[in-house]
Amino acid sequence: MAVYKVLVMTGGMLLAGTTDHAFVTLVGTNGESERTELDNYGFEFCPNQTSTFPVNTQPLGRLLLIKLEIAQYLHLPESQWFCSKIVVETPEEEALLFPCHRWLTRGEVLELRGAKANKASDDEHPLLIEHRRREVVERTKLYQWKVYAEGLPHINHFERELPSELRFSLSKGLEFKLSKEIVIAELKLKGLFGSEESWENLESMKNTLTFKTSPIAEYLAEHWKDDAFYGYQFLNGVHPSMIRNCPDLPSNFPVTEEMVQPFLEAGTSLQQEIQKGNIFLCDYKSLEGLPTLVVEGKSLPLTAALCLLYLDTAGTLKPIAIQLGQEPSEKCPIFVPSDPELDWLLVKMFVKNADSIMHQIISHLLKTHLLAEVFAVATMRHFPDVHPLYKLLTPHLRYTLQINTAARDVLLGPTGLLSKSSPGVDGNNELMRRHLAETTYSSLCLPDNIAERGLQNIPNFYYRDDGLKLWTAINSFVRAMLGLYYPTDDEVSGDAELQRWIQDIFTKGFLGNSSSEMPESFITVEEVVKFVTMVIFTTSAQHAAVNSGQFDYNSWVPNNPLQLRKAPPTTKGLVTMETIMETLPNIGDTVNFIILSVVLHKKHTDSVVLGSYPEERFGEPAAKRIIENFQEELSSIEERIITRNASLEVPYCYLQPSEIENSVSI
Template sequence: MLEKILETVCGKNGEEPKIDGKKIKGTLVLNKKNVMDSIDVCASFLDRVHELFGKGVSLQLISAVHGDSENGSRGKLGKTVFLENWISKVTSLSAEDEVTFNVTFEWDESIGVPGAFIIRNHHHSQFYLKTVTLEDVPGHDKLHFVCNSWVYPAHRYTYDRVFFVNKTYLPFDTPEPLRLYREEELINLRGNGSGMLKEWDRVYDYSFYNDLGSPEKGQDHERPVLGGSEYPYPRRGRTGRRPNKKDPESESRLPLLNLNIYVPRDERFSQVKFSDFIAYALKSLGQVLVPEIKSIFDKTFNEFDTFQDVLKLYEGGSGIKLPDGHCLAKLRECVPWELLRELLRSDGEKFLKFPVPDVIKEDKTAWRTDTEFAREMLSGVNPVLIRRLEEFPPTSKLDLETYGNQNSSITGEHIEKNMNGLTIYDAIKQNKLFILDHHDALMPYLERINKNTNTRTYATRTLLLLQDDGTLKPLAIELSLPNFQNKEQGAISRVFTPAEHGIEGSIWQLAKAYASINDSGYHQLISHWLNTHAVIEPFVIATNRQLSVLHPIYKLLHPHFRDTMYINALARQILINAGGILETTVYPGQYSMEMSSFIYKNWNFTEQALPADLFKRGVAVPDPSQRNGLRLLIEDYPYAVDGLEIWSAIKDWVEEYCSIYYHSDDIVQGDSELQSWWKELREEGHGDLKNKPWWPKMQTRDDLMETCTIVIWVATALHAAVNFGQYPYAGYLPNRPTVSRRLIPEQGTPEYAELESDPDLAFLKTITAQFQTLLGISLIEILSRHSTDEIYLGQRDSPEWTADIIPKQAFERFSGKLVNIEERITRRNSDKRLKNRVGPVNVAYTLLYPNTSDYSRSGGLTGKGIPNSISI
């Protein structure tokens, strides 16, 4: 009792009492750095020492209503308070264990309602600040700050770390005391454009793709700089590493095994995600081990002799036996034990056993049928290229003077015999002819690929007929080579038509393989890497540089950028670099990224909208009576049917959300941050295409809504459709080979005789070799897995992502629509009339199943679920 009286009279700890003051309780949730988090094993100990010397973690509230005239009218600062009991909060070895701290702020009328706070970390090590919640704020029940950011020691910054309340303000609506804090935060995130960036730097900036080659290793490791006039490309995040000593235009590379590539720290994987990803990183080390492993296994492990040998790779198969003890010892000399252990798996007896891919789970041979070959163009891993044939024969858009005549040599005589009595004229008129055309994309590089790499392949065109039951029937495959002797004469082409038996049937199977090889490379380089990963990264950078966390469009788009910069940085380090896994396993080899630059020249942002894409490919026609104003010409087109429902749900959500904050076109035009964002995105992020007329002008609400819908679609559903089916379909490489090693054999050659006598062996000797197969499916197994901490479309990482009630209600409606879509997808997959939903291999199309109702987050090779971002 005496202690209470003295405290009232004299104040706690001798301070002057604040009779009219009020206490605001705060709760911080964070992850402390622990000894498992890095090589800094002293982190926890040193933080405790800093606490003992009074160097703790401090916070100051910033008023949203009262400015300080002596501090540039910035919000008045509250009294500094420190976190207590840091030492008593034991650091767990678990990467994701949260620690909660309570803190008490003093409040009076001179502070008013807090709109932000400053946090200073005086410890030795960083921590991850998740949320701060203030209770009993006068006039408010609770105030939430969703932080989700790493806070490094204060000496690492030249400015204060400021976090804003989870309210939403357009720039001109921002409370005056918070405006300078808002503007200064964006300036800090832009950096000064110079210097090598460190892990604690919070800088978003642009750079060319000038870090793929290693010219110091010789000519074979040189790669052109992508981005600029000669090789246009989207920009990537700047790291500021020093120039390469041999080529100053190129950036020096980190050692191959170093995955600590700079991206702003908050863009890196969580510890859970990184743990899930580590197997991918370990397998990727295989690229430096290629010579060593080849030298050990060439004599006995270079080829698959039968399809049964391929099946032995998978669970339930007998496995590939390990080499003898001497070879195993040699292997351990050149392979890190962690990687060797991953390759050996848990039983220690089989080499590289994989889960059984969906495409062969029920039937080991159905993938070879013409029906399945065609179906996968509509519901496989790359269902975004097939288009309607509007003129016959197919024509080329390649420059006639440069490439000669590249038009197709397919004739009516080739195909009309298989067209169910239709003529070509009738089929075109009735919208029944379709084509999978890889000719123009590949032909400009085909001569160099076939001369300078181990690949021997063709540029392909595949013609198909839409049948009355909704399935597609292959009619012909054209295989074309450049005319090395006389380019002016154009392509040298051969046309093959379906056959089931004898040598003709064997050659037809090879022709389908060449078409699949073309499609595999185009899928990986263009449909997947370029059209999702690469084109979205400039949006990530521009959003963080130009849109404040208080901005409504930041709150709308930011969840769809999670982990994208880091997965792209890892790709530059171990996948798309010179000699990387992609070059090793996909047919364009060293020309892979250059070829993607050639195709980026024709990239069009507005055509990434699903309806626009379907119109462009001629697989849909305008129909105002339909939900999206179109009618599909292939009614049973699973990717398009499911995709249009997802597209509509996203579009409705974006329109409802944007309408809350933008009541007129004038507000769009007057939004300074939004206009700076869009200008920088076009002129810097996609600067090589800045003068294209198709960019939205960002002058109307429609411009804004269209842009945001496209960005979210690409970062979520489009990426899911072209990524998570990789292992289910391509995990069995004969179904989706990535390389061909020889051309169609000529009569009278030993290869032709082998094709007659043992067509399966000839097929396997033509497609991807054994080592490349092992490396390739190791990669796509990891790429196809959902992380255990995945956040799916229709979910948010925090229920307090905004304090605005109306957007929350709109988001709940969006989530509900996705649940309804899931139910309709399930019903469609059960409808036996829809033959393209499942097909001969009995694999249901679930790649656009949102998975909003599955909160177990078990991860793995589920083959369904639309993550919120491009995060793998």
């Protein structure tokens, strides 16, 4: 007889008292042990506890699988417990790691593979081949696709409840709910929540929240009208994704030299500045003709604005011309900074209204949340636990399915917070349809995106600088990791699970649109490295860039209004402060947008930051060293950002690695 020592590590919180009995079976190349009860006096599978159990059996040869199960004890209520991992010490004194990270329920039998990552071609033993096949078949049944709306990425569909390990922890769920309820309670006490009255003036909108603020939010409340800070936000605010260099003025934006000459430096011209690469454009043409929310029988305004910006020799970016529509006319004039002060303030607000819609619906919801959901469902459907890409990607997709399910209700439901934005639900969906049809693979890859927008050389672009450092670090990490399992291109083309994964993403996420240049299959290792880099960057860094600053830049609603009530000005010189207050959202809708900014920027106590892999899914020493190297590089990036920010009047912290979560989880 031989003695195997089974070390069981539990984690998480119990969902009920431990009243059932747990059993383990060891399966090796020479047979399997008897079903052995994990019976240790006084042990009740408490959270964060490790206990050791002996399993006496004939020598099993090479250990292949571990079976875990829970059986009913008497007629007591069912219990669940979370198994983090199991380490088996063999008679030869070898310690073998078996990752689990699952909740076990009564009647369920879990079969666990060892921590060594394997592709299907690496499995030779019939038991492992069959185990892999059954696991993938079961997952494709559990994780199914569902059409959310025509022309949009498919979403997850579960015939039964989402698996417990993919749901929020109890603490995260409570914090999420509590942060919202605390804000609502204060707003109700002040008589603001649900009010349909208009604000009296801009001053009355201040101090809406007594106990919630931030240094940047306070700075913004004082400087939001300044043209320099207005331009700065297109680079380093919560939405750095719209601005691009303007090598030629659009034919439908007839800005003349005479219009903008007073706002350029002496001795230069608009054409010269265009040739120097100092003229930039934000064009919101995709909003044109979009159906909008109907309030009191009237459709809310939404302008397909154009905003021209100039970068001076001091590195300051300022708006110099705005047209609130795609077709110039007497009723759609071009506004410039020398126009009446309130005219210029209001037209800038209309541009930011357009920008806010694009930020929330496209850059945030569609291009991080919904794409992350596609990546997550495809990963769960096609990779078994032992596949290297499952191990690599799971930490970056952990909460995606639950947060997206909640987001569709909280944000896009009939009474959702984004349903009160100018487009409303129907307009939001139509906007996403338009953009998904035009989304390209290169637009999701930051180095390509920056080059395509002509933003390689614009100074003081901290989103670009920090983002490219992170992209490079992630890319190096992914290349090193995948190099362990895909030493040649033949390994890529021969991995059927990998090919089914990318095909599913192409057809369900990008709807088979070949013009997107999204890969339909992989031929080379380099192709896989780039795509996986994009997935990790999108679900971590890019989401942080467009989410974490929401309270800083959106809690003062006039700066980034998601809704405006009156049509844009068509004649210069007629705007009054009363016009502006009638155009801004009413009190109730304003505080709803403030609630949105509070909830979406919340960082929870159980957050897992980029580069952290606490679940220890990789057992190979080489993989562990690569993770350590990645963490060291992230620490170096962190130090450089902190040093840079110390000299900035407005620091840019959203791509600081310690502030980036590993996955889309809020």
